[in-house]
Amino acid sequence: MALIKNGAFADDTWIDANDNEALTDQATVVSLHRWQSETDVLKSRNAPLGLRLDAGESPEAIADDIDQFDLIKLNFPAFKDGRAYSYARMLRQRYGYTRELRATGNVLRSQLQFMHRVGFDAFEVDERITPEVYAEEVSRLHEVYQPSVDDEHPVFEKRVKK
Amino acid sequence: MYRYDEFDASLVKDRVDQFRDQVALRISGEITEDEFKPLRLMNGLYLQLHAYMLRVAIPYGTFDSRQMRMLAHIADKYDKGYGHFTTRQNIQYNWPKLDEVPDILRDLATVEMHAIQTSGNCIRNVTSDQYAGAAKDEIEDPRPWCEMIRQWSSFHPEFSFLPRKFKIAVTGAAHDRAAIQVHDIGATLTHNDNGETGFTIYVGGGLGRTPMLGKKIRDFVPRAELLAYLEAVMRVYNMHGRRDNLYKARIKILVHEIGAEEMIRLVDAEYEDIQKNGALGLPEEEIARILNYFAPPAFEPLDETDTSYAEKLNGDLAFANWAKTNIAEHKAPGYAIVNLSLKPIGDIPGDISAEQMYAVADLAERYSFDEIRATHEQNLTLPHVKQSDLYELWQKLTDQGLATPNIGLASDIIACPGLDYCNLANARSIPLAQEISNRFADLDRQHNVGPLKIKISGCINACGHHHVGHIGILGVDRKGKEYYQISLGGSADENTSVGKILGPSFDEHSITDAVETVVNTYLGLREDGETFLAAVGRVGLEPFKEALYGTD
Ligand code: SF4
Numbered sequence: 001m002a003l004i005k006n007g008a009f010a011d012d013t014w015i016d017a018n019d020n021e022a023l024t025d026q027a028t029v030v031s032l033h034r035w036q037s038e039t040d041v042l043k044s045r046n047a048p049l050g051l052r053l054d055a056g057e058s059p060e061a062i063a064d065d066i067d068q069f070d071l072i073k074l075n076f077p078a079f080k081d082g083r084a085y086s087y088a089r090m091l092r093q094r095y096g097y098t099r100e101l102r103a104t105g106n107v108l109r110s111q112l113q114f115m116h117r118v119g120f121d122a123f124e125v126d127e128r129i130t131p132e133v134y135a136e137e138v139s140r141l142h143e144v145y146q147p148s149v150d151d152e153h154p155v156f157e158k159r160v161k162k
Numbered sequence: 163m164y165r166y167d168e169f170d171a172s173l174v175k176d177r178v179d180q181f182r183d184q185v186a187l188r189i190s191g192e193i194t195e196d197e198f199k200p201l202r203l204m205n206g207l208y209l210q211l212h213a214y215m216l217r218v219a220i221p222y223g224t225f226d227s228r229q230m231r232m233l234a235h236i237a238d239k240y241d242k243g244y245g246h247f248t249t250r251q252n253i254q255y256n257w258p259k260l261d262e263v264p265d266i267l268r269d270l271a272t273v274e275m276h277a278i279q280t281s282g283n284c285i286r287n288v289t290s291d292q293y294a295g296a297a298k299d300e301i302e303d304p305r306p307w308c309e310m311i312r313q314w315s316s317f318h319p320e321f322s323f324l325p326r327k328f329k330i331a332v333t334g335a336a337h338d339r340a341a342i343q344v345h346d347i348g349a350t351l352t353h354n355d356n357g358e359t360g361f362t363i364y365v366g367g368g369l370g371r372t373p374m375l376g377k378k379i380r381d382f383v384p385r386a387e388l389l390a391y392l393e394a395v396m397r398v399y400n401m402h403g404r405r406d407n408l409y410k411a412r413i414k415i416l417v418h419e420i421g422a423e424e425m426i427r428l429v430d431a432e433y434e435d436i437q438k439n440g441a442l443g444l445p446e447e448e449i450a451r452i453l454n455y456f457a458p459p460a461f462e463p464l465d466e467t468d469t470s471y472a473e474k475l476n477g478d479l480a481f482a483n484w485a486k487t488n489i490a491e492h493k494a495p496g497y498a499i500v501n502l503s504l505k506p507i508g509d510i511p512g513d514i515s516a517e518q519m520y521a522v523a524d525l526a527e528r529y530s531f532d533e534i535r536a537t538h539e540q541n542l543t544l545p546h547v548k549q550s551d552l553y554e555l556w557q558k559l560t561d562q563g564l565a566t567p568n569i570g571l572a573s574d575i576i577a578c579p580g581l582d583y584c585n586l587a588n589a590r591s592i593p594l595a596q597e598i599s600n601r602f603a604d605l606d607r608q609h610n611v612g613p614l615k616i617k618i619s620g621c622i623n624a625c626g627h628h629h630v631g632h633i634g635i636l637g638v639d640r641k642g643k644e645y646y647q648i649s650l651g652g653s654a655d656e657n658t659s660v661g662k663i664l665g666p667s668f669d670e671h672s673i674t675d676a677v678e679t680v681v682n683t684y685l686g687l688r689e690d691g692e693t694f695l696a697a698v699g700r701v702g703l704e705p706f707k708e709a710l711y712g713t714d
Contacts (some may be wrong), residue, residue, distance in 0.1 A: 058401060079200060080283065082323025086400045089320055093439045110184070110201055117319035141176045143169045145313045146389075147442060148320070155169035155313070156448040 004134050005100070005122040012124075014050055014071060029073060032057045035065075043068060052104075055083045059091050066095045074120070076105035085118045092119035092149040112137040119149040163224055163533065164309045164455045166274045173316065174271045177278055181205050182264035189261060204284070204322075206277030207263055211585045216258045217280040218270060222290035222308035222332075223251035223536040225275075227523035230534055232273040234519035240266050245519070247504060247512040249576055249627055250329070251289050251536040252280055256583060278316060283324045285315035285396070289331045291339045292537040295456060296499050296545040298491040302359060304334035304351050306452045307388060310444065314389045321396045325403035326411035329368075330392070332361075341538065341654035343367045343376040344630060346413045347395060352382065359385045365395060365425065366417030369624035373660045374414040377422040379429060386449065390442040394432035402428070459531035459546055464496025468549035481556055483605065484567035489552070498549050500530070502542040502559060503566040503574065508600045510592050511577045512540035521562045529555050539576055539615075541569065572602040572614045572681065576627055580620030580637060581644070587620035589637025589644035589670075594618055597674045602681075611681055614694045617652075630654035632695045633680060634661045635673070646673040648680065650706060651698040662703055665711055676710055683709040 003012045015028045029050035035042060042049055050071030053059060062069075072091060074084035084103070091097040102122035103115050109129050116138045123134070144152045166174070181201070188198040202208075206217040218233070233253055237245045240262050241255040248254055258266060270276055279286055288308045295303040311330060315321070321328075333340040334351035342348025348364040360382045367376030383391045395413075402420070404410045417425050436442060475482045490499040502522065505511050514522075522542060526534045529551050530544035537543055542564075547555060559565035568574045575598060578584070580591030595618055602608050617631030621638075628634035630652040638645045645667040652661030668676045681694075683706050688697045698706075 055405075080323055081405055082283075082321070083401055083405075085320045085323065086397050094435055108197075108200070110180075110204075111323075114317075114319040114322055140180050141173055141317055143172050143176075144319075145173070145316050146318055156444060158169065159167070159451065160445050160447045 002125055002127060002129070003102075003122065004125055004129065004131060005102075007134060007138070008131050010122070014048075016052070027070070029071060032061060035062070039065075053084075053087060055081045059087050059095060059097075063095055066091075066097050069097075069099065071100045071102060072097065073102045073104050076103060076107060079106040079108050079111060085114065088115070088118040088120055089149055109133060109137050113140050117144070117148045117150045117152070163226060164221075164305075164452065170274070170313075171271075174274070174276050174278070177205070177276065177317075178264065178267045178271050181267060185260060185264050200282070203282040204279070205263075205267065206280035207258075207260075208281060210256070210579075210583050211581075212583070213257050214260055214263070215583065216255045216263060216266060216277060217248070218253050218255070218275060218277050219280045219287040220251050220253060220275075220536050221312045222288055222294070222305050223292050223538075224290075224294070224305060225534050225536070226532045227527045227534070229273045229275055230519050230523040230526065232269060232275065234516040234523070236266055236269060237516040237519065244513055244515045246510075246579075247514065247536050247540050247542070249538050249540060249578070249625060250287060251292075251538055252287055253536070254579075281327075282322075283326050283328075284322045285318065285324075285328045285330065288312055288315070289329070289340055289345075289538060291333045291335055292535040292543045293339060293490060293499055293545065294334060294535075295458065296492050296494075296497075297335050297337075297339075298493045299337050300335040300493060301353060302334045302351050303456050304332040304349075306449075306456045307349070307351065307361070307385070308332050309452055309455070310389065310449075311392065314392070314442075318396075321400055324396075324400055325405045326408070326413075328396070328399070328413070336656070338654075338656040338658075341627075341630065341658070343658040344369055344373070344627075344654060345376065346399075347392065348376050349388070354382050361385065361388055361391075363391065363395075365429075366414040366422075367658075368412050368414040369627060369629050370412065371409060371622040371624075372415065372418075373624070373629040374418060375658055375660070376414075377417055377425070379422060379426050386443050386446070387437070389444060390436050391429075391433055393442055394429050394436050397432050397436075398425070398428045458494075459533075461494040461497060461546070462548070464494075464548070464550075466495045468496055471549040471552055474553045478553075480567075481553060483609065484556055484565055485552065486609070487567050487569045487571060488565070492546070494546070496549050498547050498552060500544040500547045500552070500555065501537070501569045502544065502564045503568055504541050504564070505568060505574050505599065506563050506566045507568075507573055507603045508596050511575050511595050514542075518562050518564060521558070522564070525555060525558060539574065541574070567605060568608060570613050570615070571608040572611055572616060573599040573608060575599060575616045575618060576631070577618040578620050578623075578626035580618070580626075584620060584625075586623060587637060588639040589620050589646060591618045591620040591626055591637060594635065594646065594670070594673060598677055601674050601678055611685065612693055614681070615653075616677070627654065628652070629660045630658065631661060632698070633677060635677070638667050640667065644670050646670070648673075648676060648710075650680065650703060651695065653695055664703055665707055679709050680706050 027048035048070040331340040331345040349361040363380040364376030535543035575595040577591040577595035581587035618635040619626035619628040634649040647667040649661035
């Protein structure tokens with residue numbers, strides 16, 4: 001497993017804590033369940049906090065606490081389960097989340113551009129996906145038809161400008 | 163007709179290049195069939211019982227002679243010399259070779275065609291009224307909006323991995339020829355009291371094992387906000403649609419489970435938010451640009467009725483018979499809409515040879531402002547023909563075997579591919595369609611029976627739309643044998659209804675007799691001028707049950 005962040009390999013400095021594990025003062029990612037049951041403790045901690053959301057766990061649940069997190073991981077339990085595409089877009093667009101948004105689970109190379117377009121900037125990928133592969137895949141389609149949360153201008157805007 | 167600009171062309175080319183790379187990885191063994199599957203499914207390539215099948219999109223069923231010639235070329239060069247028009251206004255090729263598929267897609271791209279999103283759990287080819295732009299009862303041409311939906315839904319980053327496939331149909335006429343109420347989303351173009359254009363939205367219709375009719379969730383969405391509203395519906399579905407059970411994953415189940423009220427509440431909340439944050443309102447310039455492509459062709463000013471046409475109708479019975487069923491009223495005086503039957507007696511519904519495709523291309527160019535339509539009933543339409551050309555056109559169509567005068571009659575059967583091709587099938591559909599067609603071969607008899615839609619599906623997935631057939635036939639499996647269940651009274655127009663099952667199923671040797679018994683029973687009990695559907699509505703199933711199963 002490798003981590004690609006903003007297009008380059010990056011070290012993963014985060015600890016994924018399960019729900020019973022004692023927390024250290026290192027940057028730690030917790031589940032939604034743990035966040036909800038230990039909100040006060042986690043808020044008063046003095047280290048970066050991350051959150052894992054699985055498919056079926058809408059970011060609506062943390063709408064008021066977005067600022068608490070330095071990392072949000074959205075899981076794709078299977079590539080076919082596309083709920084996290086909507087979650088990502090909501091986080092970026094509706095809730096104004098600006099920090100690291102990471103795709104985990106069944107992340108396929110053919111889906112990198114879509115993930116990028118809805119606001120993911122980090123990806124846990126298998127070894128076959130290198131930064132070179134990432135760069136190629138993420139710009140596969142040179143034009144886009146719809147606005148999303150990336151910087152691409154949809155073709156209807158370009159047409160009007162012409 | 164819409165024409166690609168450099169942006170559209172660039173996107174299709176990128177996709178072809180990408181798929182060529184993916185096929186190369188598969189052929190060299192670098193990726194497994196399992197890994198390849200989602201990639202090919204994004205490009206309309208299915209693995210069927212005996213071979214790959216490629217489904218090519220004909221967006222909202224509109225195409226021209228140049229495109230038809232390319233479809234013919236592909237049939238000749240890469241397949242066995244024919245293609246098959248489907249119930250979703252697409253064309254399928256049943257025998258492409260994997261290593262040639264990238265070449266097929268490249269060839270298609272040269273005429274602005276593709277196979278994008280003709281399979282997979284994404285927004286599929288949007289369908290429409292095959293008479294769009296020509297129908298007399300039309301409010302406005304729905305196709306510009308279909309084109310906007312096509313673009314918006316292509317490579318949509320958020321909605322390419324939905325719980326299940328998603329089908330949108332749009333119509334712009336009072337009479338619904340696009341079966342919008344059996345689609346995931348159906349949109350009807352309408353004018354509000356201020357004369358503004360917008361859409362009434364239905365959601366949650368569909369066939370399959372749980373047939374349901376769409377529920378109206380919005381009376382009026384202003385036209386410039388159509389995409390924003392659709393985006394709201396899609397987001398609700400993407401997040402809330404069931405993913406735990408393949409058979410409960412369509413949006414109709416979601417709407418059914420949470421109720422229309424709750425659906426409206428969820429969609430409205432998203433819609434409001436998207437309008438605030440998403441900026442998906444189409445600029446007026448872009449709307450105007452696309453509308454412009456669908457401006458009506460330059461119809462000549464003609465009399466309402468052409469005299470030579472009227473004379474021929476009186477003088478030639480065969481022509482008159484054809485005109486009676488295969489021609490529809492055109493909005494422009496002196497013009498007609500011509501339907502080409504792909505259901506010659508005893509043949510495979512929807513099949514067309516390369517030679518016929520070339521001929522249709524020539525005829526479209528010569529007689530129909532270069533426009534062709536594919537219909538969801540697996541026929542073709544030449545939408546804009548001068549009445550004074552009808553006789554000549556009919557003769558040429560007859561030479562090509564495309565003038566069977568049976569549109570809307572007993573032998574104009576819809577059938578899914580069934581067990582001859584499809585690995586989900588319980589039973590064969592095509593041979594049964596052929597047998598029924600042969601049984602009703604006598605045209606006088608068909609005309610006497612009148613409008614009758616027979617629809618056959620090889621399994622509960624209902625690709626043959628059997629639920630909405632006046633007579634619906636469903637292939638079922640009984641102890642490993644092919645059986646067929648009959649339902650009556652279904653309909654897919656503006657009075658959409660789902661047919662009711664008659665009773666125990668029939669084996670392959672008795673099903674055609676059973677259909678004939680049903681038709682004869684109707685003939686015996688109909689009142690003056692009463693159609694089959696109306697008669698079933700009046701008398702119910704009992705008389706038919708009695709005729710088929712006795713009274714015991
Ligand atoms: S209805 Fe069933 S048998 Fe027919 S094409 Fe669809 S899945 Fe295959």
